[in-house]
Amino acid sequence: xxxxxxxxxxxxxxxxxxxxxxxxxxxxxxxxxxxxxxxxxxxxxxxxxxxxxxxxxxxxxxxxxxxxxxxxxxxxxxxxxxxxxxxxxxxxxxxxxxxxxxxxxxxxxxxxxxxxxxxxxxxxxxxxxxxxxxxxxxxxxxxxxxxxxxxxxxxxxxxxxxxxxxxxxxxxxxxxxxxxxxxxxxxxxxxxxxxxxxxxxxxxxxxxxxxxxxxxxxxxxxxxxxxxx
Numbered sequence: 181x182x183x184x185x186x187x188x189x190x191x192x193x194x195x196x197x198x199x200x201x202x203x204x205x206x207x208x209x210x211x212x213x214x215x216x217x218x219x220x221x222x223x224x225x226x227x228x229x230x231x232x233x234x235x236x237x238x239x240x241x242x243x244x245x246x247x248x249x250x251x252x253x254x255x256x257x258x259x260x261x262x263x264x265x266x267x268x269x270x271x272x273x274x275x276x277x278x279x280x281x282x283x284x285x286x287x288x289x290x291x292x293x294x295x296x297x298x299x300x301x302x303x304x305x306x307x308x309x310x311x312x313x314x315x316x317x318x319x320x321x322x323x324x325x326x327x328x329x330x331x332x333x334x335x336x337x338x339x340x341x342x343x344x345x346x347x348x349x350x351x352x353x354x355x356x357x358x359x360x361x362x363x364x365x366x367x368x369x370x371x372x373x374x375x376x377x378x379x380x381x382x383x384x385x386x387x388x389x390x391x392x393x394x395x396x397x398x399x400x401x402x403x404x405x406x407x408x409x
Contacts, residue, residue, distance in 0.1 A: 270298055291325065
């Protein structure tokens with residue numbers, strides 16, 4: 181790698197180059213490049229079937245491309261063995277999905293703390309971090325409530341706390357407000373920018389919500405497996 185290439189990479193928290201993905205005879209991603217700087221909020225929009233979620237899953241190392249590379253904090257993620265990649269994913273990447281995916285039998289605090297338990301962190305530190313995040317998100321009175329006892333907006337905020345538990349380098353969100361009413365959706369969108377402004381958190385968000393997309397630092401459009409110029 182040349183000095184110029186190394187210098188360029190250091191400018192970006194995330195860099196994806198030439199990402200291609202095929203399922204059977206269908207080429208879903210046809211060679212996508214993306215650079216994201218620390219503290220950016222990037223929205224990816226486009227019609228259903230454009231490949232947005234597939235691309236996000238590859239950025240999050242939940243899927244592997246047939247061709248292309250993904251760098252996060254200058255680490256070429258797909259050169260790692262599966263066990264090391266799983267550890268890297270848990271430590272460096274936070275995920276927020278349309279459906280909160282909380283575990284029904286665990287409390288809000290336990291759900292928020294799950295990445296710390298998976299990562300083998302000290303339990304005292306895990307609980308302290310989980311309470312800190314839930315308090316920040318306005319849920320200090322909901323620590324011991326089960327998901328079924330929370331509103332949709334509260335459930336999604338627990339999912340945000342879970343995504344942030346390990347202080348990830350980047351948070352990837354797939355239609356995070358798609359299951360919320362307009363009021364809760366706006367609250368969630370504003371929360372993302374509060375987290376960016378106060379903590380320098382970086383977000384890549386796939387969304388059909390144009391209001392959120394217009395709020396982002398950059399609005400990118402995918403169509404037919406390509407990122408439009």
